[in-house]
Amino acid sequence: MWASILIASFGTYAEKLVGYMLPHHMLERESIRRMTGLLPVSLLAALVAVQTFAISQTLFIDARVLGLGVAVVALLLRAPFLVVIIAAAASTAIVRWLGWLP
Amino acid sequence: MAGKGGSRQDDGDTRTIDRNALGIGIATGAYALSFGAISVASGLSVVQTQTLSLFMFTGASQFAFVGVIGAGGGAVIAIVTAMLLGARNSLYALSLGPVLSPSRKTVPLTALLTIDESTAMALSYNKSKKASRRAFFATGISVYVFWNIGTAFGSLGASALSDPGVLGLDAAIPAGFLALLWPRLNGGSKSENRKMWALAIASAAVAMVLIPFLRPGLPVLFSALVAVAASILWGETSRPIVED
Structure with missing residues (x-):
């Protein structure tokens, strides 16, 4: 177990490190610059979807959906980051406690 | 990302950056509780679990690693899956390189802190290199500290917190990602x-x-x-x- 933990940790750390070792001018290419602007939008949107609707490899609608809806409302009201997070967590917990949604 | 958009948009303000970094750290740290618990439930020891949070320090890879181990997928698949998920960090580092310009001395720490949250913050506060750097390190360090504290509490409290759903923490994560995404959609x-x-x-x-x-x-x-x-x-x- 220890061997695989150390190999995996070293491997993922090396992935981070190698990005800083690669020549910077790779990014001066217009296409790469453009893509780095778009990538976070794709990844963050996918993370929102997956973290809201997936349990392992199953799509599932539960109280997290309501929490996300509350987050949207908070964002529309320009609430601070922490308020958005707490509102989402609290509303999800309350709906579960009431037994309205799993 | 407090109050991004409209009159409250203030990309250069150090205090705003720090406050947002702290918020992201706390939100991620809360999720680390469940990582710690899940990891121990998957058969790793408390020390092994902490080792992952200290040195792998990339949430999705850590969850995947212990998930595969827990499901009996074996060491090789666990390592490959963790690295496949960690591959995006290479691209993050590549895009952050010119912004952060780490020296030989600082690159080991800079690399360690290169994760979704720190990268998204650094790229969000893109008005100046100084703001980007501040956002990167404030977020990276904040998440690192809370992630490791959360991992420790989670693994020690193992079974008690194995279901983060009780506190709605599982909903806090997509909300956090959405809050990060929001200014990119409306800015x-x-x-x-x-x-x-x-x-x-x-x-x-x-x-x-x-x-x-x-x-x-x-x-x-x-x-x-x-x-x-x-x-x-x-x-x-x-x-x-x-x-x-």
């Missing part, structure tokens, strides 16, 4: 915003469709292909990473 011109919304919706749809077919974590990686496609399609649209 530009009307036509630009429309493109970003289209990209976000398409990416989310691709990830959702793939959920049943791919190992957890991979659908998110595949959604990056939507950004690649959009980048080719919208050849003229450029969103510079840093203008200074």
Whole structure:
């Protein structure tokens, strides 16, 4: 177990490190610059979807959906980051406690 | 991302950056509680679990690693899955390199702190290199500290917190990602915003469709292909990473 933990940790750390070792001018290419602007939008949107609707490899609608809806409302009201997070967590917990949604 | 958009948008303000970094750290740290618990439940010891948070320090890879181990997938698949998920960090580092310009001395720590949250914050606060750097390190260090504290409490309290759903913590994570995404969808011109919304919706749809077919974590990686496609399609649209 220890061997695989150390190999995996070293491997993922090396992935981070190698990005800083690669020549910077790779990014001066217009296409790469453009893509780095778009990538976070794709990844963050996918993370929102997956973290809201997936349990392992199953799509599932539960109280997290309501929490996300509350987050949207908070964002529309320009609430601070922490308020958005707490509102989402609290509303999800309350709906579960009431037994309205799993 | 407090109050991004409108009159409260203030990308250069150090205090705003620090406050947001702290918020992200706390939110992520709360999730680390469940990582610690799940990891111990998957058969890793408390020390092994902490080792992952201290040195791997990339949430999706850590969850995937202990998930595969717990499901009996074996060491090799666990390592490969963790690294596949960690591959995006290479791209993050590549795009952050010119912004952070780490020296030989600082590159080991800079690399360690290169994760979703610190990268997103650094690229969000793109008004100046100074703001980007501040956002990167404030977020990276904040998440590192809370992630490790959360891991320790989670692994020690193991079974008690194995279901983060009780406190709605599982909903805090997508809300956090959405809060990070929000200014990117609403911060530009009307036509630009429309493109970003289209990209976000398409990416989310691709990830959702793939959920049943791919190992957890991979659908998110595949959604990056939507950004690649959009980048080719919208050849003229450029969103510079840093203008200074």
